[in-house]
């Protein structure tokens with residue numbers, strides 16, 4: 555396969571639109587692939603809408619004795635291929651449309667890597683950085699209670715996402731189990747290993763990002779060894795990806811978090827930055843590099859750019875300023891459809907989120923399987939199986955991209971949407 559096959563022009567019969575609303579962008583991406591597949595309009599209509607949306611408003615006792623009411627969501631986009639799966643996000647900016655977009659992306663992601671799940675997502679409008687652990691625990695337990703009638707090991711299985719951690723997933727599991735009267739580890743993934751979590755889950759998303767980056771770099775004619783990398787976001791996905799890039803000989807020259815970034819052309823000391831972020835809650839207090847803004851990081855002179863923070867970071871406003879030759883989406887939805895188009899026009903290779911960050915949900919699937927069987931695997935086995943599944947999906951997507959002469963995101967969607975559509979058709983319409 556030649557370099558150009560990753561870079562070929564996308565189909566142009568659907569005019570490109572861009573929105574600050576992630577759900578609008580998700581619908582637009584679906585429209586592009588529906589047009590390419592000549593999808594039945596009725597089926598397209600079904601896929602546009604989440605199957606179930608739950609909004610909850612619930613009280614939490616704060617440390618100062620006051621009561622605050624929080625708003626939360628759980629959206630299940632499609633369950634044709636199995637129970638729905640998707641993380642829970644705690645963020646001061648989340649809303650129903652963001653959660654809808656994230657749920658839809660989960661449907662495609664699970665289908666692309668061919669695991670037997672549909673897509674879902676949860677969100678709570680809150681700022682976990684300004685809350686105590688006690689407040690977050692009470693919020694997590696009450697939110698779990700509010701959504702407990704729509705989640706379960708056979709129905710919908712949450713996991714961590716931005717703003718949530720494995721400890722919070724232990725509270726989800728404990729709360730759900732208290733309601734059921736017995737321990738139900740398989741209700742949630744991304745738990746600590748002490749309560750049925752999987753070895754390798756914490757690193758899985760970042761590890762998958764590096765696996766996909768290595769494959770794409772190979773096609774583009776360079777190796778990770780010595781490659782200059784910038785990573786936006788230093789949480790579960792970004793910090794692990796940065797660490798594994800560095801372990802594989804890449805020079806991670808720029809990293810950032812919500813407070814700002816750091817740049818060092820000789821390569822940043824990632825273990826030291828991890829220690830700093832753990833201690834201070836941000837990497838910006840570290841002295842090992844020059845301060846750099848998040849927007850400058852996206853435009854840094856690097857080979858590989860990994861946006862691993864949040865949506866809409868690369869848009870029609872800045873895609874033409876990105877200097878990386880390879881962009882690997884660690885976050886969900888960091889590039890808008892207009893940015894995708896600019897990258898194609900400029901010959902920048904883009905590895906889409908639904909493939910590049912799927913290592914996490916693959917190992918979440920393994921965790922669910924292990925919990926249901928009460929039989930646990932060694933980390934090496936988890937990592938090997940994850941890599942096999944992710945590489946199979948990568949090659950499937952590349953083959954479709956070559957066959958149909960389309961870009962990697964559209965090719966990934968062709969596989970995902972096709973698998974979901976076939977499941978819907980095989981099941982038939984009830985009643």
Ligand code: NAD
Nearest residue numbers: 715716717759787788789790791811812863885886911914
């Ligand atoms: P996290 O909360 O652990 O970390 C997020 C990081 O991004 C933090 O360092 C935060 O400071 C930083 N950040 C937030 N807003 C920023 C901004 N505007 N600019 C720069 N940095 C910013 O979250 P995470 O779990 O690492 O998730 C990050 C992204 O990856 C999200 O889009 C999430 O949906 C996606 N994702 C996560 C997983 C997973 O397993 N956790 C799996 C697949 C995809």
